[in-house]
Amino acid sequence: MKPLNPVVAEVTARIVERSRATRADYLRRMDAAGSDKPGRAKLSCANWAHAFAGQPVVDKLTVMSGTQPNVGIVTAYNDMLSAHVPFERFPPIIREAAREMGATAQVAGATPAMCDGVTQGRPGMELSLFSRDVIAMSTGVALSHDAFDAAICLGVCDKIVPGLFMGSLAFGHLPVVFAPAGPMPSGIPNAEKARVRALYAQGKVDRHTLLQSEVGSYHSPGTCTFYGTANSNQMMMELAGLHLPSTAFVHPETGLRDALTAAAAKQAVRLAREGRGRMADVIDERSIVNMIVALLATGGSTNHAIHLVAMARAAGVLIDWTDMDQLSSVTPLLARVYPNGSADVNAFQAAGGVAFVARELAENGHIHADVETIMGSGIHHYFQEPSLIDGELVWRDGVSESLDTDILRPASDPFQKDGGLRLVQGDLGRAVIKVSAVKPEHRIIEAPAAVFETQEEALQAFKDGRLDRDVVVVLRFQGPKANGMPELHSLSPALGVLQDKGFKVAFVTDGRMSGASGKTPAAIHVSPEALAGGPLAHVRDGDLIRLDAEAGVLTTVGVGDLRARPAARRTEAHASGSAWGFGRELFGSFRQVVSTAEEGASVCFAGPPAPNGHADGPPDPNIVDRAVDA
Template identity: 85%
Template sequence: MALNPVVADVTARIIERSRATRTDYLRRMDAARDSGAGRAKLSCANWAHAFAGQTIADKLTAMDGSKPNVGVVTAYNDMLSAHQPFERFPEVIRKAVREVGATAQVAGGTPAMCDGVTQGRPGMELSLFSRDAIAMATGVALTHDAFDAAMMLGVCDKIVPGLFMGALAFGHLPVVFAPAGPMPSGIPNAEKARVRALYAQNKVDRATLLQSEIGSYHSPGTCTFYGTANSNQMMMELGGLHLPSTAFVHPETGLRDALTAAAARRAVELARSGQGRMADVVSEKTIVNMIVALLATGGSTNHAIHLVAMARAAGVLIDWTDMDQLSSATPLLARVYPNGSADVNAFQAAGGVAFVARELAQAGNLHTDVMTVMGQGIEAYFQEPSLVDGELVWRDGVSESLDRDILRPASDPFDREGGLRLVQGDLGRAVIKISAVKPENRIVEAPAAVFETQEDALEAFKAGKLDRDVVVVLRFQGPKANGMPELHSLSPALSVLQDKGFKVAFVTDGRMSGASGKTPAAIHVSPEALAGGPLAHVRDGDVIRLDAEAGVLTTVGGLDLNARPAARRSQAHAEGASWGYGRELFAAFRHVVTTAEEGASVCFAFPIGAGGHADAPPDPNLVDRTVDA
């Protein structure tokens, strides 16, 4: 199938826009590769330090000097159910590579916070910044320069983007990502949402809510809704960094361990062949494939930020216009909660990633001429693994969906376009996930109710002050203000208002969860209020129009927002966002972080390459306003 012309045009534009930065990135990776294997550059004392704690057998292999050494970067902790299985993965990896005459070492660990624990809490204000901290930790781990390949162990929201960004700094190496898989299905997602809505209205008690939540989140593995964590896994597969169809295999199975071992052996094969370095796998075409995979499955809005930063780590420059235009040409193939009632286990059973990959490729929505960790081309990702008499074998995935309520072919999609739209106007630029929003709810024009904290908005809801057609505006939630927390705690309240028959929309310079739901929400508004964005000039009662169909986010009635003085954050909110729960440790991040559309990154706050350099002096105009704004 010929490549879709929109995909071709957007890709060509990205290649041209990225020409200087991509060329510089590849130049640096070529120089790192040409400097030779890390173990050959280390002195005897360096090499002895690296293996002092290893087994005698591994020391003997390492002393040979020609055997590959795989560096493992792990985000293991047992606070995240999705990461708990990683406790056993290093030994699985070591055993696998020993069988093929190589060694593996845990090079380092990264932080991995659970957004499910920190939702609505002060710790959520560190969540987005943790992505860049993870990238930096990955860099620290791999800078030992003792590795011929690397493996990344991570699944969840900010963790995979951070590992991806950090690993690309060592893109001269082959890098394989090894996931842990989802937990088995718990109570139905619709039932979970129903109980949350009842609790928001004080119609059930906390014990009832807790019982429901425990029924949803109940065992090792990724949460089963299609939020940021599972969107990560979809993108790693279509980005060619997983073994095929490994994303949604349960952690407590023999197949899971077999896939982890196979990934480790593949990393060794790539190291020996000199092929498949991450810098070549992650190209402009790869980034486009990842965006298309996200859009075709109704994935997380968080990736409107993460993908920008991830691409920049490879010297590739993308923006929300690119995503919006790709969305217009991408068929929506999946309905997975919150875009439907099914979870990722049902999605996998219906055909999963292999079905999506084949359908998108055959429809001309994917670049098939890309490099992956499986080699040249994307056809390997049409396959699925299984265990036959204890041996890992691969077979073609299903050619037809086994449940068309969950998964459809490109010839008969749920929607002719993907789940993400750009909206813009005199309030700035924002994104909205429409795949979960019914068509009759996609256009809202109503008076604004303006808040600067989630708590204030929830208090107004509980007091009945929002029982009307309303656009809830929550500002001072951007990366410079307080780290751009997810605002998922407001979702049940907004859903209740919409269910009462009111026209309701949400507009914010913060983020929503990867589980952004049925209420229309224009999020990531850029520029943010604290940086002088238009939201700082909005007042209660201003009529706002959010038209997701036409891509409009604007005030109504000819308001001149610039003629008004900008609102200032309350002193209490400003001071509260600057200290406590570790927030004081990230003051420097708030100084230099880029805008949401630039990836909300501190790793790429200054130009890298093409005449720039990463240690450029700070812009004096980027002042920290956490207290005085």
């Protein structure tokens, strides 16, 4: 095994130093919580009577002994998310597995779980990012009964896993196991799905044809099979040491999936009995770095440039986009999974999957191998894969060589030598761009701006032919304070069509683009956002903008001092439309207090300043100068 990469070591050391006070405070609180008696011993008889009044007699008898662990299940089950449909049957499996271990398990509570695929381009999307913190809070409510010795979290998709992760860390004195549901079987090829979407955007096929294509792609229980936020979540949970090894991409409707769910429950009971594997010890600065590197090495979702900041903060760990950018510079891109390639996650798993990625990253010094996990000390546990042989769950080493080098490659021969996420900055602020799916010839764009304040305005301009030119589409007032920072993936087909016509095209926004960010260069999450006085509020139609993903530059050209201009203001109709209807009025207080994108766009952790020291105001001029000079 090679020594740890010096840049990874340097970034980790910087994070440790930056987080010294907040991490120490977090661990102090977890130590205090853990010094109390176990859940099975601290509650009074009346408390336990209430907690088990509706449970079967066998569980009442177990809990009356006062000696056996009780596992709390936090579930994000609903029928709207294909990935979460299998969770309907998971609690009975977990309860029975706990009984086999002489313990008990209960559904402690449920969290909301909305589907971005359903709300894309709709008002409900403006609640999506905020739902993450609601999920964190509801996880806290579920576990607040303090009747548990361990927890199992059932969640897969976009905001759900980050929310469960954040909420569980408030109970980091307990061991916490995450149990996923797995992807649906492959449907139509992703390239065909993208082709039909592009044709529909141009009016060349009707809605019925589009619907047939979409139904052929999203067709059964399980996660969507492209490598978006949901599947990026699963990759990171494994490298964080919170899954059983190689469980992320096992199909839901299989005996193996049920066996893994039962095994997760039994592992939670073991950890509770042995007094080890508490989440506060599993998640530290090293495991956070491992999660970032795994995301970068696989070309994962841009949403995690926001989520990871908030997730780390829940453990007292402070990270920023500079950390991610520097880690990206030394992280090899090992995977090509749609939208970074044509293969889906099922093909990725067949080629070697998470076990191969974990082994390659660890043995080549790209991640910390000495981390704590729910399986014990060391990331080597995650080089294994499960099989079901004669009804028994068996673990064996994963493949040491990729079975398809068009999908998965070793660190010695990566698709590219750096990762898929970069920081760009300049007089327009700080933003992130995902370049793993962007061809090199499209990574440097200099073109006039076309400025919009809603997706609808931008799409109408596309339909009218007003964007048939070299253009940087600027969509502002899409940040967390403005309207909850919705995903803007509805623009992807239109931008792709313009690029395919041969125009130089880029996208700049203080909103999100989604885990499906693809072939068009997009500088997203621009911080500070326009509504908070960010530079995007000063941009005008026709301003020349340069986006250089290679040099890390996002700047105007020949405009002068942007802030000397008056800032644009949202129209009354736009501002009112983002404040009312579809539940948006319930989140007015969130929009008032939410932190910046680089701080994690969180209401749970909206207090301390961002690590880089300037996310609440204009970027540091020295940083901007260096970026522009580059």
